[in-house]
Structures are given as C-alpha cells and as structure tokens.
Amino acid sequence: MKITLLPGDGIGPEIVTATVKVMDAAAKKFGFALEYDHQLLGGCAIDAYNDPYPEVTQKSAKAADAVLLGAVGGPKWDNVDPSIRPEKGLLRIRKDLGLYCNLRPMKVSKFTAHLSPLKPERVENTDLLIVRELTGGIYFGTHNEAAMVDGVETASDVDLYTRPEVERIARKAFEAAKVRRGKVTSVDKANVLAESRMWRRIVTEMQAKEYPEIELNHLYVDNCAMQLVLNPGQFDVVLTNNIFGDILSDEASVLGGSIGLLPSASLGDGTGLYEPIHGSAPDIAGQGIANPTGTILSAAMLFRYSLDQQAAADAVEAAVDKVYEAGYRTADLFGEGMTKVNTQEMGELVAKALLEA
Numbered sequence: 335m336k337i338t339l340l341p342g343d344g345i346g347p348e349i350v351t352a353t354v355k356v357m358d359a360a361a362k363k364f365g366f367a368l369e370y371d372h373q374l375l376g377g378c379a380i381d382a383y384n385d386p387y388p389e390v391t392q393k394s395a396k397a398a399d400a401v402l403l404g405a406v407g408g409p410k411w412d413n414v415d416p417s418i419r420p421e422k423g424l425l426r427i428r429k430d431l432g433l434y435c436n437l438r439p440m441k442v443s444k445f446t447a448h449l450s451p452l453k454p455e456r457v458e459n460t461d462l463l464i465v466r467e468l469t470g471g472i473y474f475g476t477h478n479e480a481a482m483v484d485g486v487e488t489a490s491d492v493d494l495y496t497r498p499e500v501e502r503i504a505r506k507a508f509e510a511a512k513v514r515r516g517k518v519t520s521v522d523k524a525n526v527l528a529e530s531r532m533w534r535r536i537v538t539e540m541q542a543k544e545y546p547e548i549e550l551n552h553l554y555v556d557n558c559a560m561q562l563v564l565n566p567g568q569f570d571v572v573l574t575n576n577i578f579g580d581i582l583s584d585e586a587s588v589l590g591g592s593i594g595l596l597p598s599a600s601l602g603d604g605t606g607l608y609e610p611i612h613g614s615a616p617d618i619a620g621q622g623i624a625n626p627t628g629t630i631l632s633a634a635m636l637f638r639y640s641l642d643q644q645a646a647a648d649a650v651e652a653a654v655d656k657v658y659e660a661g662y663r664t665a666d667l668f669g670e671g672m673t674k675v676n677t678q679e680m681g682e683l684v685a686k687a688l689l690e691a
C-alpha cells in the first residue's frame with residue numbers, strides 16, 4: 335500500500351520519523367507491505383519550489399492509499415505572501431483531496447489524567463469526538479487582504495456554508511454518534527451569525543427526519559468553550575464548523591495533559607489524510623523532545639479508515655497505552671516516577687510493544 339509522507343516543518347520530520355517506526359512494526363506484524371513516498375508540503379516546499387503545495391506532492395497524494403502529515407509552518411515563512419504561506423499549502427491539500435470531514439477524538443487516558451491542567455476527577459470520564467467541517471466556512475470564503483477602502487484600512491473574510499456542505503458533515507456526526515453513546519452536540523454562534531442560524535436549522539431538521547434515535551443539543555461556541563473545562567464528560571460527538579472546530583480541539587486536547595497526544599483523520603471521498611492536531615512547534619523543533627504520540631495515533635486512524643487494517647489500528651493504540659502504563663514520557667508529560675524519553679525512543683518503544691504483544 336502506498337503512503338505519501340509529508341513531514342513538513344519544525345517538529346514535523348521528527349514526529350513522522352518516529353511514527354514510521356511504528357507503522358513498519360505494524361506492517362511486519364500483520365503481514366502487509368507499506369511503500370512510502372516522501373514529499374514536501376508547507377514551508378519546506380516554499381523553499382524548494384516557491385509553492386507550499388507543489389504539483390509533485392499533489393500527484394503523489396492523489397495516487398496514494400493514504401497521506402500522513404507532520405505539521406507545517408514556522409516563523410521563517412511568517413512574512414511570505416499570504417497566497418503562498420505554508421498553512422495555505424495545508425488548506426489547499428485538504429480542499430484538493432475533498433477532505434471535508436475532520437475527526438478529532440479525545441479520550442483522556444488514565445495514565446495522563448493526573449497531568450491535566452484540570453483536577454483529574456473532572457477529566458477522567460472524557461471521551462469525545464470532535465467532527466469538524468474542514469473545507470468550508472471562513473477558511474475558504476473570499477479573503478480581502480488589508481487595503482484602503484474609503485480612506486480606512488480594511489480587511490475581511492467571508493464565512494460561507496451551503497446546505498449540502500452542512501448536511502454531509504452533520505451526517506458524519508450523526509453516524510458517528512450511532513456507534514458511540516448516541517449524542518450529538520452541535521456548536522455554533524446562531525445568536526449572531528447567519529451562517530450558524532442556517533447550520534442549526536439544517537442539523538435540527540436532519541435529526542428529526544433521519545436520526546430520531548440520536549439525542550441532539552445545541553450550544554453557542556462561547557458556552558461550549560466553558561463547558562469543555564467545566565464538565566467535559568457531558569460530550570459525546572461535537573459537531574462544528576471549520577474555525578470553531580479548530581479552536582475547540584486545541585482546548586479539548588490539553589484536558590488529557592498535552593496537545594501532543596491528539597490525532598486526527600481528514601476524510602472525504604478519496605485519499606484520507608492523517609495528522610496530529612498540533613502545529614510545527616517551532617519553540618521545541620530540532621531538539622528531539624517533541625511528543626510523537628498524536629502522530630502515532632494518527633497512523634492508527636490511517637490503518638483503520640484508509641487501509642482497512644483494524645487489527646493493526648487496535649494494536650498501535652494498545653501499544654501506546656502499554657508504553658504509557660510502563661511510565662515512559664516525553665518532556666511535555668514528564669513527572670515524578672516517570673522515565674524520560676526522547677521523540678525517537680518513544681517511537682521505538684511503541685514499535686517494540688507492538689511487536690511483543
């Protein structure tokens with residue numbers, strides 16, 4: 335099976351290298367072959383091609399069975415033209431592959447709950463799935479960069495959704511809830527935004543007509559942000575738009591102790607893309623200390639959703655648990671009584687646990 339690897343920038347290459355060790359171990363154990371094609375996306379692609387999503391990367395991704403991405407961006411490219419920023423490369427690949435559905439699962443592990451910024455008893459039961467719309471909304475509406483309008487410097491971004499876009503992502507959330515705890519919380523800002531009022535109306539209609547067995551509630555995004563730290567256990571599936579999903583998933587990620595733990599799958603009708611939810615972490619890049627767990631768990635999602643290798647997916651997740659249970663931690667989660675390991679050691683330990691299971 336062909337995997338396009340897009341290590342990207344900052345800690346991206348470090349966490350992807352560690353994850354490939356785990357993927358190779360899984361392939362060996364479960365008897366399938368993985369063929370990797372390394373390509374450039376983001377800042378490194380700007381340096382090489384003056385384009386954050388060059389054609390050779392496009393071709394590779396489209397021909398692959400799945401794409402694994404590290405992260406893109408960094409201060410080096412903060413002042414390039416907005417149309418070729420590293421992040422623009424990421425937005426383009428998402429759009430190009432039609433990846434409208436971003437799944438960000440967040441389950442607090444009993445091995446890290448005590449490292450949460452919240453009291454452990456508050457986060458222990460957290461097991462939620464953020465279903466984030468990924469190819470629409472304010473990220474993809476018309477952007478007017480700052481310019482003089484009637485003598486005043488002005489900039490704008492249009493927050494636009496169409497009914498089919500809302501329906502297809504809502505359907506993913508309802509279907510996900512069916513095989514979880516049967517609850518969807520739709521998050522919007524319907525008290526202010528027209529886009530949100532349409533979103534809420536469509537989601538409500540769909541629940542009544544097609545998913546009466548699913549419990550649906552609606553929260554304004556500001557209240558949701560507060561509820562996530564007050565009582566995260568109330569959430570099962572959280573359905574939301576592109577920008578709210580971005581913000582709420584960083585907030586949710588840290589309930590388990592570190593943003594470095596959270597994986598994601600971006601799905602559409604073609605090739606799926608898998609990446610941790612965090613960024614390129616320029617502040618720790620090159621030091622070999624980044625936590626690769628979110629990327630390793632993204633590889634598990636890749637096995638599950640793109641390669642139909644369920645046993646391999648389960649085995650990767652079980653191996654991660656085993657390594658955490660044994661007390662190994664990267665710097666972000668290191669504490670008393672733990673054994674500190676670097677990025678590559680974490681990858682090797684998970685690979686070893688997988689092979690020994």
Ligand code: NAD
Binds near residue numbers: 349404405612
């Ligand atoms: P970030 O997620 O890169 O970092 C936020 C904080 O979390 C930093 O202190 C960082 O050290 C820490 N952190 C992140 N991942 C970690 C890991 N695996 N292990 C340990 N600590 C980790 O967010 P930022 O600093 O706001 O953004 C940096 C760059 O990354 C920007 O250019 C941004 O646009 C980009 N970005 C890219 C993606 C992506 O590629 N999907 C996602 C988010 C941000």
Ligand code: IPM
Binds near residue numbers: 580611
């Ligand atoms: C993420 C990132 C991206 C987003 C950026 C880098 C474009 O923050 O994947 O969460 O906002 O979607």
Ligand code: MN
Binds near residue numbers: 580
């Ligand atoms: Mn983000």
